[in-house]
Amino acid sequence: METRHERDVNKLKEFTSQDAGSTHDGIANALEQLAPAIGEWITDFAYGDVYSREGLPNRDRALVTISTLVTQGTEPQLALHINTGLTAGLSGEEIVEAIMHLVPYTGFPRVLNALDVAKSVFEERGLTVTTTV
Amino acid sequence: METRHERDVNKLKEFTSQDAGSTHDGIANALEQLAPAIGEWITDFAYGDVYSREGLPNRDRALVTISTLVTQGTEPQLALHINTGLTAGLSGEEIVEAIMHLVPYTGFPRVLNALDVAKSVFEERGLTVTTTV
Amino acid sequence: METRHERDVNKLKEFTSQDAGSTHDGIANALEQLAPAIGEWITDFAYGDVYSREGLPNRDRALVTISTLVTQGTEPQLALHINTGLTAGLSGEEIVEAIMHLVPYTGFPRVLNALDVAKSVFEERGLTVTTTV
Amino acid sequence: METRHERDVNKLKEFTSQDAGSTHDGIANALEQLAPAIGEWITDFAYGDVYSREGLPNRDRALVTISTLVTQGTEPQLALHINTGLTAGLSGEEIVEAIMHLVPYTGFPRVLNALDVAKSVFEERGLTVTTTV
Amino acid sequence: METRHERDVNKLKEFTSQDAGSTHDGIANALEQLAPAIGEWITDFAYGDVYSREGLPNRDRALVTISTLVTQGTEPQLALHINTGLTAGLSGEEIVEAIMHLVPYTGFPRVLNALDVAKSVFEERGLTVTTTV
Amino acid sequence: METRHERDVNKLKEFTSQDAGSTHDGIANALEQLAPAIGEWITDFAYGDVYSREGLPNRDRALVTISTLVTQGTEPQLALHINTGLTAGLSGEEIVEAIMHLVPYTGFPRVLNALDVAKSVFEERGLTVTTTV
Numbered sequence: 001m002e003t004r005h006e007r008d009v010n011k012l013k014e015f016t017s018q019d020a021g022s023t024h025d026g027i028a029n030a031l032e033q034l035a036p037a038i039g040e041w042i043t044d045f046a047y048g049d050v051y052s053r054e055g056l057p058n059r060d061r062a063l064v065t066i067s068t069l070v071t072q073g074t075e076p077q078l079a080l081h082i083n084t085g086l087t088a089g090l091s092g093e094e095i096v097e098a099i100m101h102l103v104p105y106t107g108f109p110r111v112l113n114a115l116d117v118a119k120s121v122f123e124e125r126g127l128t129v130t131t132t133v
Numbered sequence: 134m135e136t137r138h139e140r141d142v143n144k145l146k147e148f149t150s151q152d153a154g155s156t157h158d159g160i161a162n163a164l165e166q167l168a169p170a171i172g173e174w175i176t177d178f179a180y181g182d183v184y185s186r187e188g189l190p191n192r193d194r195a196l197v198t199i200s201t202l203v204t205q206g207t208e209p210q211l212a213l214h215i216n217t218g219l220t221a222g223l224s225g226e227e228i229v230e231a232i233m234h235l236v237p238y239t240g241f242p243r244v245l246n247a248l249d250v251a252k253s254v255f256e257e258r259g260l261t262v263t264t265t266v
Numbered sequence: 267m268e269t270r271h272e273r274d275v276n277k278l279k280e281f282t283s284q285d286a287g288s289t290h291d292g293i294a295n296a297l298e299q300l301a302p303a304i305g306e307w308i309t310d311f312a313y314g315d316v317y318s319r320e321g322l323p324n325r326d327r328a329l330v331t332i333s334t335l336v337t338q339g340t341e342p343q344l345a346l347h348i349n350t351g352l353t354a355g356l357s358g359e360e361i362v363e364a365i366m367h368l369v370p371y372t373g374f375p376r377v378l379n380a381l382d383v384a385k386s387v388f389e390e391r392g393l394t395v396t397t398t399v
Numbered sequence: 400m401e402t403r404h405e406r407d408v409n410k411l412k413e414f415t416s417q418d419a420g421s422t423h424d425g426i427a428n429a430l431e432q433l434a435p436a437i438g439e440w441i442t443d444f445a446y447g448d449v450y451s452r453e454g455l456p457n458r459d460r461a462l463v464t465i466s467t468l469v470t471q472g473t474e475p476q477l478a479l480h481i482n483t484g485l486t487a488g489l490s491g492e493e494i495v496e497a498i499m500h501l502v503p504y505t506g507f508p509r510v511l512n513a514l515d516v517a518k519s520v521f522e523e524r525g526l527t528v529t530t531t532v
Numbered sequence: 533m534e535t536r537h538e539r540d541v542n543k544l545k546e547f548t549s550q551d552a553g554s555t556h557d558g559i560a561n562a563l564e565q566l567a568p569a570i571g572e573w574i575t576d577f578a579y580g581d582v583y584s585r586e587g588l589p590n591r592d593r594a595l596v597t598i599s600t601l602v603t604q605g606t607e608p609q610l611a612l613h614i615n616t617g618l619t620a621g622l623s624g625e626e627i628v629e630a631i632m633h634l635v636p637y638t639g640f641p642r643v644l645n646a647l648d649v650a651k652s653v654f655e656e657r658g659l660t661v662t663t664t665v
Numbered sequence: 666m667e668t669r670h671e672r673d674v675n676k677l678k679e680f681t682s683q684d685a686g687s688t689h690d691g692i693a694n695a696l697e698q699l700a701p702a703i704g705e706w707i708t709d710f711a712y713g714d715v716y717s718r719e720g721l722p723n724r725d726r727a728l729v730t731i732s733t734l735v736t737q738g739t740e741p742q743l744a745l746h747i748n749t750g751l752t753a754g755l756s757g758e759e760i761v762e763a764i765m766h767l768v769p770y771t772g773f774p775r776v777l778n779a780l781d782v783a784k785s786v787f788e789e790r791g792l793t794v795t796t797t798v
Contacts, residue, residue, distance in 0.1 A: 031784075035761055040798060053234075064200045103183060113606065133572060178581065206472070304511070316632070367582060449766060497729050500715060504730060505638075507637065632702065647700055
């Protein structure tokens with residue numbers, strides 16, 4: 001039977017199995033001397049306690065995550081979670097539409113910077129993404 | 134045939150037809166002397182140009198909108214868009230799960246304030262919403 | 267001859283002489299036991315060192331101040347500085363246009379909340395302000 | 400022997416035992432139907448995993464918490480954590496000095512709003528707090 | 533006679549005709565596959581519906597724009613709009629004064645980062661800008 | 666006897682005497698043509714009027730400063746003030762614990778970016794900093 005920690009790690013894998021670029025493993029490794037608890041909190045609290053909840057599927061959680069990161073302008077994490085969003089079932093077009101949808105709520109600057117980040121992630125993953133006028 | 138402005142108004146109605154409380158009409162009316170262009174921009178730009186795009190359904194647009202407003206802490210608009218989200222097809226439980234999902238990204242304070250707003254909106258609409266531990 | 271502190275107080279008066287409602291005096295009085303240095307910093311640093319600089323007239327300084335406060339969503343201070351802006355030479359219409367101009371940069375929520383604040387300040391001062399569609 | 404959850408609850412009590420006003424219990428109770436997991440996350444993640452760490456005493460953790468809440472402008476939580484800070488060993492004067500220290504980093508508006516909150520909390524707890532010019 | 537779209541494009545040109553460096557054209561081109569609607573929204577909504585309004589001259593609109601971007605810390609857009617501000621009639625000195633004026637409202641960090649951006653833009657345009665102590 | 670300006674400069678030195686990397690001197694020099702008043706305001710207002718106050722020791726002021734800068738995500742200034750914090754008496758471990766403490770209040774993204782900044786500063790100063798799981 002799956003332990004709690006195994007559940008948490010498996011949930012994390014649902015979002016990261018196909019990441020070509022920077023991953024949560026990379027974050028945890030970079031901090032393993034300075035702040036090893038952070039890697040545990042991401043796995044056991046964020047992916048375990050929060051992401052593992054029923055009531056909202058992985059794809060929708062990715063949409064919520066991308067929306068808050070565009071709003072905050074935290075670009076390294078946005079790149080990471082456009083990656084996890086693609087792995088969790090969002091199409092590139094849906095991600096671009098979600099970012100564009102934020103113009104009336106955050107204004108253009110945050111959206112333009114987020115689209116630059118999305119463009120780079122799509123190129124790294126070899127995805128061609130286009131939307132209509 | 135539907136004119137562009139009729140399309141915009143109809144899109145807006147998809148989000149507001151069941152609102153018991155404060156609505157976009159209320160906003161437009163309050164500003165009709167001071168800044169009447171704002172009401173037009175909300176209808177023709179936000180609901181017309183942005184919300185009317187294909188590629189992301191109304192329900193998902195509501196999820197993105199709620200996520201940015203929780204992150205920004207703009208509570209009057211959050212109350213409005215929990216209402217539009219319910220009308221556009223989100224369940225109360227999904228809205229609560231989406232707000233809770235933001236804890237690892239915005240911290241607890243924004244989430245606690247947003248849950249207070251959600252609680253009030255659900256009470257006004259006579260909805261009983263519960264989630265699991 | 268004017269001392270430095272007299273210069274600072276005089277500069278402050280250029281912005282507050284006609285305020286009907288809440289003023290910097292009110293702020294300083296409310297904090298005179300808890301944090302009396304704050305009132306001095308507002309007079310001597312903000313109005314003395316910063317506002318007293320040549321190179322940008324009072325009216326333009328008020329426009330910059332209103333723009334940052336709309337963006338931050340700090341509403342009590344926005345009310346105060348719509349008042350100081352009116353005293354410093356901005357018309358109500360210019361203030362409304364400046365707030366509306368922020369939609370593409372901050373999104374609608376901050377702008378709608380700011381227009382509510384402006385509406386209240388204009389009513390307190392007995393001003394009728396209208397803009398075109 | 401203390402279980403993990405007992406440890407978490409005890410850590411929370413170190414910050415809340417003397418609170419006259421709004422407390423974490425109040426938050427948890429208000430959300431016990433809508434979002435009962437939030438109360439658990441506050442106890443077990445925030446107070447358990449984070450606050451219980453060695454390496455920074457309770458008083459310093461309260462100082463960090465107050466600083467971030469002033470910066471974010473989330474006033475209900477600021478009131479709560481000025482209360483927990485007083486319980487955890489900060490004096491009212493230290494709290495006021497910490498808030499005033501933020502002027503060069505956040506500007507006056509956030510600081511003025513925070514001092515208003517602090518004033519109310521001190522009055523509720525019957526504390527007389529004064530600082531020098 | 534000028535069509536609506538020609539009006540929008542002409543308004544945009546009033547702000548961009550002298551830009552040596554990054555321009556709105558660059559933004560639109562970079563997104564022409566990923567999100568071509570964004571370029572249209574910038575021209576037709578931002579420059580057409582918003583900037584084209586009477587009641588506030590171009591120069592003042594540039595001042596408002598720079599103020600919000602300093603406050604948000606969105607540096608690529610700040611560089612762009614220091615450029616558009618110079619084209620729209622602000623002097624380099626006025627831009628520096630406006631940024632400095634924000635210290636009491638945003639604190640030093642945002643202002644210092646903005647002054648670095650301004651310094652780079654002035655150097656790219658070959659402008660010598662100095663202000664007094 | 667110490668003049669006011671000498672007091673201000675001496676206070677600044679208490680925070681910067683051991684800085685290997687970027688310092689306030691560097692900031693002032695970079696702006697000495699564009700905005701020389703900024704350097705004076707940092708010395709005379711920030712370090713003179715604010716930091717020189719009794720009632721909170723240098724080490725605690727550094728803790729408050731780091732907390733607000735992590736929250737704002739202003740990374741160049743965070744690097745500077747991790748340096749001033751180390752000089753003012755905080756250990757590297759305390760700084761890491763303070764940043765980690767912010768997870769429940771700002772979420773993971775700001776904290777992860779801040780830990781990256783801290784890691785770079787510690788490496789530049791040749792410090793080995795580790796914390797426990």
